[in-house]
Amino acid sequence: MAELKQVSFPPDVLARIAPDISLHRHLSVGLRPNLRNFTEFKPVDIASNNEITDSNANVFGSSVIKSGSTTVINTITLGVVEVNRSANAATHSNNDFTTVYPVVEIARGRSGAPTDEEMILSQTLHESILHSRLIPKTALSIKNYGSAVYDAATGKYTIYYPDLNPDEFELINFNHSKSYSFVLLSHIKIFSKQVSTSSLFDLCHMSTIQALSRLALPRVYISDTSSGTKVSIRSRSSNTRGLVGVSKSNINLDSNKDLYYPLSLNGATVDGDAMVDSEGPFDASGVSSNFGIISIPEEEDRKTVLLADLEGEAEESSILSRLSIIATKDNVIKKISLVNGDSDSEITLDLLKQAIEISKIRAQQM
Amino acid sequence: MTSVNTSLLQKSDGSAELLLGSTKVIASVTGPIEPKARQELPNQASLEILIRPAVGLATTREKLLEDKLRSLLQSIIVRFKYPRQLIQVVVQFLISDSKRTETDLVDYTSNDLNAAINCCYYALIDAGIALKASFVSLSIAVKNGNLTVNPTVYELAQSDSHHVICFNIEKGKANKILLLESQGDIKEDELFAMISKAVEEAEKVHHEQQRKFVKEKVENDYVWKQ
Numbered sequence: 001m002a003e004l005k006q007v008s009f010p011p012d013v014l015a016r017i018a019p020d021i022s023l024h025r026h027l028s029v030g031l032r033p034n035l036r037n038f039t040e041f042k043p044v045d046i047a048s049n050n051e052i053t054d055s056n057a058n059v060f061g062s063s064v065i066k067s068g069s070t071t072v073i074n075t076i077t078l079g080v081v082e083v084n085r086s087a088n089a090a091t092h093s094n095n096d097f098t099t100v101y102p103v104v105e106i107a108r109g110r111s112g113a114p115t116d117e118e119m120i121l122s123q124t125l126h127e128s129i130l131h132s133r134l135i136p137k138t139a140l141s142i143k144n145y146g147s148a149v150y151d152a153a154t155g156k157y158t159i160y161y162p163d164l165n166p167d168e169f170e171l172i173n174f175n176h177s178k179s180y181s182f183v184l185l186s187h188i189k190i191f192s193k194q195v196s197t198s199s200l201f202d203l204c205h206m207s208t209i210q211a212l213s214r215l216a217l218p219r220v221y222i223s224d225t226s227s228g229t230k231v232s233i234r235s236r237s238s239n240t241r242g243l244v245g246v247s248k249s250n251i252n253l254d255s256n257k258d259l260y261y262p263l264s265l266n267g268a269t270v271d272g273d274a275m276v277d278s279e280g281p282f283d284a285s286g287v288s289s290n291f292g293i294i295s296i297p298e299e300e301d302r303k304t305v306l307l308a309d310l311e312g313e314a315e316e317s318s319i320l321s322r323l324s325i326i327a328t329k330d331n332v333i334k335k336i337s338l339v340n341g342d343s344d345s346e347i348t349l350d351l352l353k354q355a356i357e358i359s360k361i362r363a364q365q366m
Numbered sequence: 367m368t369s370v371n372t373s374l375l376q377k378s379d380g381s382a383e384l385l386l387g388s389t390k391v392i393a394s395v396t397g398p399i400e401p402k403a404r405q406e407l408p409n410q411a412s413l414e415i416l417i418r419p420a421v422g423l424a425t426t427r428e429k430l431l432e433d434k435l436r437s438l439l440q441s442i443i444v445r446f447k448y449p450r451q452l453i454q455v456v457v458q459f460l461i462s463d464s465k466r467t468e469t470d471l472v473d474y475t476s477n478d479l480n481a482a483i484n485c486c487y488y489a490l491i492d493a494g495i496a497l498k499a500s501f502v503s504l505s506i507a508v509k510n511g512n513l514t515v516n517p518t519v520y521e522l523a524q525s526d527s528h529h530v531i532c533f534n535i536e537k538g539k540a541n542k543i544l545l546l547e548s549q550g551d552i553k554e555d556e557l558f559a560m561i562s563k564a565v566e567e568a569e570k571v572h573h574e575q576q577r578k579f580v581k582e583k584v585e586n587d588y589v590w591k592q
Contacts, residue, residue, distance in 0.1 A: 097472070120426070120433050123427060124430060130472060132549070132550075133551070331553070333548070333554065334550070336548040337547055337548075339434075339437040340544050341437055347542075349561070
């Protein structure tokens with residue numbers, strides 16, 4: 001009778017055909033497949049220059065961050081909407097905050113409808129920024145919008161603002177009583193995705209906060225004709241074009257960079273036109289960290305371990321108990337998302353405490 | 367205010383309608399049925415979760431709810447009992463707190479998620495799908511350290527933090543957290559105080575509502591009753 005030979009595979013082949021076994025073997029020798037320690041995070045590089053914002057007139061805030069080969073490029077553009085002033089009368093504490101409208105795109109070498117992963121990432125980002133109460137509605141409302149006046153003698157338009165040019169402004173026949181607000185549209189592109197979806201959320205969150213902290217809002221003015229304007233954004237109210245009684249005025253963004261002003265985020269102090277150096281951009285928003293919980297067999301017993309910042313196919317497919325935490329350095333937790341997906345490796349309250357502690361330390365170090 | 371009504375859809379294997387606070391939701395479970403080839407898993411059942419909002423079409427908001435519900439249901443359904451088969455869960459909101467036109471409130475999904483989870487419990491029981499344990503979900507708002515269970519959308523708007531917490535119930539005891547979604551400004555001590563209070567509340571819901579319901583259901587559905 002032929003002897004049945006034991007089949008053995010080289011490690012990289014085993015990792016592909018049986019990711020769970022490969023993961024267990026790595027963990028039992030105290031290493032993860034990506035050669036990091038159990039609670040070690042993948043390093044993140046945040047680009048310090050502001051090149052995308054400076055070279056594109058319609059980008060008002062941007063950030064580029066890298067973690068390994070994964071690159072996240074975030075650009076924030078602006079929209080203008082008319083707001084209903086009477087609706088703000090009631091005071092609801094959480095209602096005074098707004099959020100960004102992100103579109104996450106993971107480059108995969110083909111185009112098409114957004115995948116579930118992209119939709120879930122965008123929506124999670126949208127909701128977490130809203131509920132972390134970071135962007136006050138008042139910071140985005142447009143105050144003192146100016147008016148462009150055509151000077152027939154010089155043939156040029158001059159923009160007057162009620163706060164900057166009060167004397168000239170009084171002379172203008174300006175009857176525009178609507179109130180407007182900015183909307184933040186965040187476009188996030190992810191290249192060479194290497195990390196897990198939960199780590200991708202951490203990177204997207206970080207890049208959005210970074211871009212928001214650098215965001216400079218332009219002044220807005222109203223012109224009666226659209227000629228001679230540089231950046232023209234059609235307001236949502238002009239959807240009624242063609243109906244009766246539509247004013248022909250256009251809402252424009254003033255591209256004069258000297259008049260740009262920073263977005264004042266809740267909890268962050270703004271000094272002049274830049275954030276105070278001692279304050280990091282992540283102080284008020286917190287830093288997002290993710291963990292996976294898995295139990296590994298260990299002589300007769302099983303040991304449950306916490307893995308930080310999941311990465312790679314093996315960790316993504318075999319770890320079902322997940323934990324995602326946004327913590328600030330002031331011991332406030334902004335978000336916890338916990339799923340106990342694996343009955344063998346249960347997230348106990350002790351593990352939750354441990355994960356919160358690690359997230360806080362990470363927030364202090366950012 | 368909670369009311370449950372089951373087996374109201376004729377053509378699905380199990381269904382339930384749940385009214386919880388001001389959220390009304392109907393869930394249907396079809397399965398185990400034959401899956402499409404791409405959904406089939408060789409050693410366990412695959413799940414298809416569809417969520418429909420009360421008004422309009424499903425958006426990314428519903429996609430995220432689907433993802434959360436799926437992560438919970440795939441760990442609680444005994445999936446190895448139905449290899450190569452599909453269990454389809456459709457959740458249709460009838461009345462939802464969110465997107466009320468008369469208010470300018472921000473959108474909270476926690477009451478929706480909570481109602482969907484609890485409704486799925488009754489629908490899965492009605493469909494006779496094997497579950498590893500019972501589960502109870504609670505929506506909780508915390509304001510100055512005080513808890514409100516099943517808050518209204520106004521209470522959510524004024525809370526410091528809001529949570530959806532789902533417990534695994536075995537032998538009448540809540541023994542582990544299956545899902546926790548917390549947002550807002552949360553202090554660590556408040557969080558653990560909230561969890562320990564939620565345990566009592568969840569056990570109460572299990573004993574007073576779920577057990578009573580299942581007992582009555584078995585009595586009524588039992589073919590050979592006297």
